[in-house]
Amino acid sequence: MSWDLLGHLFVSQLSLWWIIWPGIILGIIVGFLPGFNAENTLIMLLPLTLAMPVHYAFAFMTSLYCATHLGGGIPAILVRIPGTPGAAATTLDGYPLTQQGRGQFALVLSFFASVFSGLFACIVTVALLPYLSAMGLYLRSVEMVVVMLFGLTLIAVIAAKDVLKGLIAGLFGLMIGMIGVDHIYNTPRATFGFLELYDGVPLVPALIGLFAVGEALTMAERKLIVKSESRKVGGGHDWGQTIEAMHYSIKRWWHVFWTGMVGLVIGIVPGAGASIASFVAYQQSRMWSKHPETYGTGEPDGVIAAEGGNNGVCSGTLVPMMALGVPGGSTAAVMMIVLQYHGMVMGPQLFTDDPELAYGVFVGMLLSYLFMILTIFPLARYMSRVVLIETTYLVPIIILVTVVAAFSERQYMFDMGVAIVFGLIGYIANKTDFHVAAILIGVILGPIFENYLVRAMRLSEGDPRILFSSTLGNILWGFLVLSLLFPAFRAWLKKRKAAAA
């Protein structure tokens, strides 16, 4: 792609500001609300987007899509309710920061990581699009098994404080994730006779239950979300924390970049999504950190990693759709409907037939992120005041409104019951230190891991050696082993140095 075309695309996309901005605002609201996501919003808005010229429709859809990923982190940080599954990892360090009275700081960290990881991912995508589209072909089920294991090892990391409890929670989550029909014979497993569970445990109600309802029941014994010793810090709502967080994030730009790249690569793989990317990025960030013990207690790098992975996915998801005609996720599939309605043929031909659209999508995305900076950063200061609402008001609102939101994804009354049941599990886990996040990782990653594993084993007719049969897969295995051994090696080195001193 020439610089002339890039400049032209930038100017033409900039002229669509009037459609990008509403997309961003709607996206942030949708991302903020648990139970709603870009996919179901875009489906609802299909009559509108189908009626628009295709360039307008795409600018609107991509800005909304990117903004939902950013918006999901806001409730995750403030009230420990991930707005989207991709923001679940953000709760691990975002919420502890809020409890310490540093909600504004955590929000700005999350906004910075979201916007700039998204920006970096867009730039890399535009520059390397032909190579990236080929990457999707190399990451097959064998390689994805290892990528899933990167995410699943986070269970062991979370379990560090009480290994036994953490592992029980993670394995329990994995078992719950196996509810539903199996991937080969389509026979129901452990569904308790409910047809509604044939597709597996619905993720959004489970997420709402474990985090929103469970946490609301737990917080009822406190007057405010902010811990009493941190109220003075939390009460100061000037720009101080915003500036501090921006300064910190700029210093950590490399962290933002590489976690965004993790998201980009995982996003390219059809079927893999933001929830996997954010957990893998978080796990990697912790593994390579100089102070891994601070993760889970309000570590700023934890927020950056989770949001970096979560937002890097956005460009990646569109790569296989634009370059190969294979949607990288359910939201991309909805976007594809709009493109096909307008007679666009996806695949390599699109880049020669209509480069303005093919590359314009990513340039439009880049502009959306730039607009988001102006929209969202000034709001952090005001949003963080949510934590000063007394729990006597907050708890009933969270429980009742999120239970209603649990209905929205599949429109089953059953799902509201699922949210209540998972709320009880979440409450018990919270009060007895069984790590809600470990349960959730199992529920989210378990079924996807099983899918890839069974597919790989099926290809090899049951021979497990297939897992070590590809070069890329073996390199990933090497990285996995290395990232697991490295912290232990560093601890040993530290101990030796201390002993020598």
Place this chain on the structure above:
Amino acid sequence: MKEEKPRALAADLVIPVVALAFTVYFFYSTRELGWEARANGLIVGALLIVLGLVQIGRVAVDYVRKRGTFSFGPLVEPRDIFHKRLGLLAITIVFVATLPWLGLGIGLFAALAASFALMGVRPYARVLKVSAIITVVCWIGFVVVLDIGLPQGPLEKLYSHFRGD
């Protein structure tokens, strides 16, 4: 020196017991399926059973060595808040159960008002005012703007009637 509160050992058994019960149910419900459908569950379930039994053993040892009491302490304490939690859960279950008849408007308002009152919000005029505001915002969001397809109660039917649906 500050005396440490004895550990509530029974509370530490709830999640493992639920997990073990579910695993046994999983094994039972998949006993006639092909290996591909069972393999993952068998591996994860077997590990879970082993770890669950270790946790039960750990609690038993702690109990014998008098490192804690066999109580549900953290789950049910403080007592006054526990009663509020049970009340909130009961209100939520009643709200979900009556939603098909009352609809979102009336159901959410009643549930919010009952919950605020239970949580100790006073005076009652404020309870009604805050409940009404939250209900209106949610109703506009879920019914008017997003139209998520919730069951219709009297208010929603009236709205549909005026909309000409």
